[in-house]
Amino acid sequence: MTELLATAHAALVRHGGPGHGLRFGLLIVVVLVVVAVVLIQRQRRKDRTTMEVASPTAVTGDGGTSVAVVGLAEPIPTGHYHFGDLLRAEWTKLRTVRSTGWTLLITVVLGLGISAIATAETRAHWASGPVGQHVGFDPTATSLIGIFVAQFAVGALGVLAMSSEYSSGTIRTTFSAAPNRLRVLLAKLVVFGVLAVVFAEVVSFASFFLGQALLTSPATHATLSSPGALRAVVGCGLFVAALGVLALGLATMMRFTAAALSTFVGILLIAPLIVQALPTSLSEEIRRFLPDRIGAAILTTTGPSPFAFSPWVGLGVLALYAVGVNVVGAVLLVRRDA
Amino acid sequence: MIEARGLTKHYGAKVAVDGLTFDVRPGAVTGFLGPNGSGKSTTMRMIMGLDAPTRGTVTVNGQRFSDLRWPLREVGALLEAKAFHPGRTARAHLTMLAQTNRLPARRVDDLLELVGLSAVADQRAGKFSLGMGQRLGIAAALLGDPGVLLFDEPVNGLDPDGIRWVRHLLRGLAAEGRTVFVSSHLMSEMSLTADEVVIIGRGRLIEQTTIGDLLARSAHQFVRVRSPQAASLAGALERDGATVTVEDDGSLSVRGLDGPAVGEVAASLGATLHELSPQSASLEEAFMELTDSSVDYRGATASTTTPTEAP
Numbered sequence: 310m311t312e313l314l315a316t317a318h319a320a321l322v323r324h325g326g327p328g329h330g331l332r333f334g335l336l337i338v339v340v341l342v343v344v345a346v347v348l349i350q351r352q353r354r355k356d357r358t359t360m361e362v363a364s365p366t367a368v369t370g371d372g373g374t375s376v377a378v379v380g381l382a383e384p385i386p387t388g389h390y391h392f393g394d395l396l397r398a399e400w401t402k403l404r405t406v407r408s409t410g411w412t413l414l415i416t417v418v419l420g421l422g423i424s425a426i427a428t429a430e431t432r433a434h435w436a437s438g439p440v441g442q443h444v445g446f447d448p449t450a451t452s453l454i455g456i457f458v459a460q461f462a463v464g465a466l467g468v469l470a471m472s473s474e475y476s477s478g479t480i481r482t483t484f485s486a487a488p489n490r491l492r493v494l495l496a497k498l499v500v501f502g503v504l505a506v507v508f509a510e511v512v513s514f515a516s517f518f519l520g521q522a523l524l525t526s527p528a529t530h531a532t533l534s535s536p537g538a539l540r541a542v543v544g545c546g547l548f549v550a551a552l553g554v555l556a557l558g559l560a561t562m563m564r565f566t567a568a569a570l571s572t573f574v575g576i577l578l579i580a581p582l583i584v585q586a587l588p589t590s591l592s593e594e595i596r597r598f599l600p601d602r603i604g605a606a607i608l609t610t611t612g613p614s615p616f617a618f619s620p621w622v623g624l625g626v627l628a629l630y631a632v633g634v635n636v637v638g639a640v641l642l643v644r645r646d647a
Numbered sequence: 648m649i650e651a652r653g654l655t656k657h658y659g660a661k662v663a664v665d666g667l668t669f670d671v672r673p674g675a676v677t678g679f680l681g682p683n684g685s686g687k688s689t690t691m692r693m694i695m696g697l698d699a700p701t702r703g704t705v706t707v708n709g710q711r712f713s714d715l716r717w718p719l720r721e722v723g724a725l726l727e728a729k730a731f732h733p734g735r736t737a738r739a740h741l742t743m744l745a746q747t748n749r750l751p752a753r754r755v756d757d758l759l760e761l762v763g764l765s766a767v768a769d770q771r772a773g774k775f776s777l778g779m780g781q782r783l784g785i786a787a788a789l790l791g792d793p794g795v796l797l798f799d800e801p802v803n804g805l806d807p808d809g810i811r812w813v814r815h816l817l818r819g820l821a822a823e824g825r826t827v828f829v830s831s832h833l834m835s836e837m838s839l840t841a842d843e844v845v846i847i848g849r850g851r852l853i854e855q856t857t858i859g860d861l862l863a864r865s866a867h868q869f870v871r872v873r874s875p876q877a878a879s880l881a882g883a884l885e886r887d888g889a890t891v892t893v894e895d896d897g898s899l900s901v902r903g904l905d906g907p908a909v910g911e912v913a914a915s916l917g918a919t920l921h922e923l924s925p926q927s928a929s930l931e932e933a934f935m936e937l938t939d940s941s942v943d944y945r946g947a948t949a950s951t952t953t954p955t956e957a958p
Contacts, residue, residue, distance in 0.1 A: 389717060390716070390718070398746040399743075402732075405742075405743070406734045477730070477732045477733060482730045484697055485697070485722070486744050488712055488715070488718055646699060
C-alpha cells in the first residue's frame with residue numbers, strides 16, 4: 310500500500326508537477342463528488358418532513374382493558390427460524406443505513422478518481438523525461454491504484470456492519486429475535502461478503518477499463534488479455550473484499566467502531582512502518598506476510614517479486630487471516646454477554 | 648410463563664443477581680421492583696438469553712430462550728430505550744426484525760399504526776424523542792404477537808400521556824392472557840399497573856406477593872381520629888388493645904384497630920368524632936420499608952447524620 314502510493318507519487322513528481330492529465334483526473338473526482346453531494350442532499354430533503362406524531366391508537370378511554378393489539382391471525386409456522394430468514398434480515402440491515410451508501414460511494418470515487426489521475430497524468434508526461442523511463446511501466450497496476458486505496462472504505466463498511474449493532478444496542482434486539490449467535494454472524498458475513506466481492510470486482514474492472522482508456526498513445530496500455538492483467542483485476546477485487554471480511558471480524562472481536570477501525574488501518578499502514586525499522590534481512594521476510602505486500606503482488610503484472618508471495622498464494626494467506634480473525638470473533642461472540 | 652430457579656449472576660467479584668427464584672404467571676401484570684442497581688436489568692437480560700447465568704436456570708414457556716423456535720413469536724422485550732440504529736428508519740428496523748422470524752410485512756404497518764408512528768415510519772429513528780423511541784421498542788416487542796412480554800422501565804422519560812398509554816397497554820396485554828413482566832424502581836407506578844410484584848434488593852428476592860397483600864401488611868396502616876374528647880378516647884382505645892399516638896396537630900393515630908372498631912369504641916364513650924379516616928401507607932412507603940436494608944448506595948449525608956440526630 311504505502312509502497313504503491315510512493316510509486317504513484319514518484320510517477321507524478323518525476324514529470325515536474327501536474328499537467329493537464331492531472332487536471333483531467335481531478336475533474337473526474339470533482340464530478341463524482343458533486344454527484345454524491347446532490348444525491349445526499351436529495352435524501353436530506355426527504356428526511357426533513359415534519360416530525361408530527363399521531364398519538365398511539367391502541368388505547369381508547371380510561372378503561373384500561375380495551376387494548377386493540379391486533380393478533381397475527383395466522384398459525385405459527387412449523388420448524389424454526391432459518392438461515393435464509395437471517396440472510397434476508399441482514400441484507401435489510403445493510404441496505405437501510407446510510408453508512409453503506411457512503412462507504413460504497415467513497416469506494417467508487419477513490420477507485421475511479423485515483424485511477425483516472427494516475428493514468429491520465431502518466432499519459433500527459435509520457436513524451437517528456439529521460440529515455441528509458443517507461444521500462445517496466447505497469448499499465449494494469451497503475452489503473453488499479455484507486456481501488457487499492459478504496460480498501461479503507463470497504464474496511465470501514467465491514468467494521469460498521471458489526472460495530473454499529475453494538476454502538477446502537479441493536480445487537481440485543483437482534484439476539485432477542487435470533488438467539489443463535491453463530492448463525493447471525495454467519496448470515497452477516499455471507500451478506501457482507503457477497504456485497505463486498507461483487508462491488509469490489511465491479512469497481513476493479515471499471516477502474517481498469519477507465520485507466521486503460523486514458524492511457525492513449527503514445528503511452529502503452531493493457532487489455533484483459535495482456536499477461537497477468539485479468540488475474541490482477543480479479544485478484545484486486547477479491548483482495549479488497551477479503552480485507553473487508555477481516556475488518557468485520559475485527560469488529561466482532563472488539564465491538565467498538567474506533568478500536569476495530571484503527572486496528573484495521575494500523576495493520577495496513579502502521580505495521581509496514583514498524584517492520585521497516587527492523588534489519589532488512591528480517592523485515593523483508595516479515596513484510597511478505599503483511600497485507601500491503603500481498604496486495605502489491607496481486608496488482609503487479611511485470612513479474613514476481615522475490616520478497617512477496619505469488620498473487621494467489623498471497624490471497625490465500627489473506628483469506629486465512631480473515632478466517633482466523635472471524636473464528637476468534639465468533640468464539641468471543643458466543644461466550645460473551647451481549 | 649417465566650420460571651427462574653436459583654438464578655445467579657456474578658460480574659467478577661460483584662454479585663449482581665443472587666439465587667433468584669420466582670414465577671411470572673400469564674394473565675397478570677407482574678411488577679419487578681427494586682432500587683436502581685438491584686439486578687432487575689441483569690435478570691431480564693438472562694431471561695432473554697443475552698447474559699449467561701453464573702448459576703441457576705430461567706425458562707420461558709418451559710424452554711430456555713435459546714431453544715425457542717420462533718423467539719419473536721413467543722417472547723417480546725423492551726430492554727432499553729433506544730435499541731435501534733439511529734440511521735435506520737422505524738419501518739426498516741421493524742422490517743429486519745420481522746424477517747428474522749418470517750413475519751408478514753403487513754405486520755410492520757399494523758404495529759406502526761398501533762403505536763402511532765405511522766406518520767414518521769420512514770424517518771430515521773435517531774431523530775425520535777425518547778417517547779417515540781420507547782414506542783418503537785414496544786412495537787418491536789409486540790411484532791410477533793408473543794404470549795410473554797418483558798418491559799424494562801417502560802415509562803422512563805415518557806410524558807403523562809405516554810405513561811397512561813403504557814399503563815393501559817400493559818393491563819390490556821395481561822387481560823388478553825399474556826404474561827407481562829415489567830420492571831420499575833417506582834412503586835407508585837407499579838401500584839397502578841401491576842397485580843403481582845416480585846421485589847428484589849441487592850440481587851436477592853425480598854418477596855413475591857400481590858399488591859393488595861403488600862399494602863395490607865404494611866406497618867404504616869393506621870386510623871386517624873380527631874375528637875374534642877381525645878384524651879378519654881385514647882385511653883378507651885388503648886384498653887381495647889390499640890396503640891395510640893398523639894400527633895402534633897392533636898389528632899390520634901390509632902394502630903391495631905380498624906376504622907369500624909374505632910367507631911364502636913367512640914360510640915360507646917359517647918365521644919364526638921370530627922374525623923375518622925383509615926390511612927393506608929402509600930406503596931412507595933411499603934416498598935421503602937422492604938428494601939430499606941438492601942439499598943446498594945446510600946447517600947453519604949443520610950448515613951452520617953442519622954446517628955447524631957438519634958436521641
